[in-house]
Amino acid sequence: MKNLRNNIASYNPKLSAAELDFALQFYEKVEVKKGALLFEAGQFVKHFYYVEKGCFCLYLLRDGNEQVLEFYTENDVFTELYAYLEEKPSSSFVKATEDSVLYVVSKKDVETIFDHSHQLERFGRLSMQEHFLKTFRQAVHIRNRSNEERYLRLLAKRPDLFQRVPQYLIASYLGITPVGLSKLRKRLANVS
Numbered sequence: 001m002k003n004l005r006n007n008i009a010s011y012n013p014k015l016s017a018a019e020l021d022f023a024l025q026f027y028e029k030v031e032v033k034k035g036a037l038l039f040e041a042g043q044f045v046k047h048f049y050y051v052e053k054g055c056f057c058l059y060l061l062r063d064g065n066e067q068v069l070e071f072y073t074e075n076d077v078f079t080e081l082y083a084y085l086e087e088k089p090s091s092s093f094v095k096a097t098e099d100s101v102l103y104v105v106s107k108k109d110v111e112t113i114f115d116h117s118h119q120l121e122r123f124g125r126l127s128m129q130e131h132f133l134k135t136f137r138q139a140v141h142i143r144n145r146s147n148e149e150r151y152l153r154l155l156a157k158r159p160d161l162f163q164r165v166p167q168y169l170i171a172s173y174l175g176i177t178p179v180g181l182s183k184l185r186k187r188l189a190n191v192s
Helices: 002-011 017-024 081-086 107-116 118-144 147-157 167-174 178-191
Strands: 028-032 037-039 047-053 056-062 065-072 093-096 100-106
Touching: 002 017, 002 047, 002 118, 017 107, 017 118, 047 107, 056 167, 065 118, 065 167, 081 118, 100 107, 107 118, 147 167, 147 178, 167 178
Parallel strands: none
Antiparallel strands: 028 100, 037 093, 047 100, 056 065, 056 093
């Protein structure tokens, strides 16, 4: 809970300890086993998630194949924002790729938290804004970079993922096949 407290406080230094305590009382600690789904396409998304420990992947199913859109690891806050805000069924899935621990807060409780103080509402606005920008940047990045550039960027920014998730999920995230990822890695190793 200490990491969650620090995460919330990082968005707004004006938050008081009392406001943080008020918000934190609504978060529920949940343990999730590797392979378990948090939600799937067609379900309504009514929670925000904070990763205390572990790894999750957000993906779509396209022609029966998983198309990974994002990975969430320690200290990440996430949800499927469109489905959450619009109260529409999800178009994606979120699956644990490791045994994980989350703190979960419901949409109803989020509204209670935001109604409690302007500072908590500011935290919510800034965290949702950050989530949206991260998603937008990733979409632009995938579209405008070569396979090699995407791979090298991921390796530089999130090297831990290569040890934590199966290579086929990394390949999917990069928008290439597992064979393509293997060839790319081999080619880059030979260049070094």
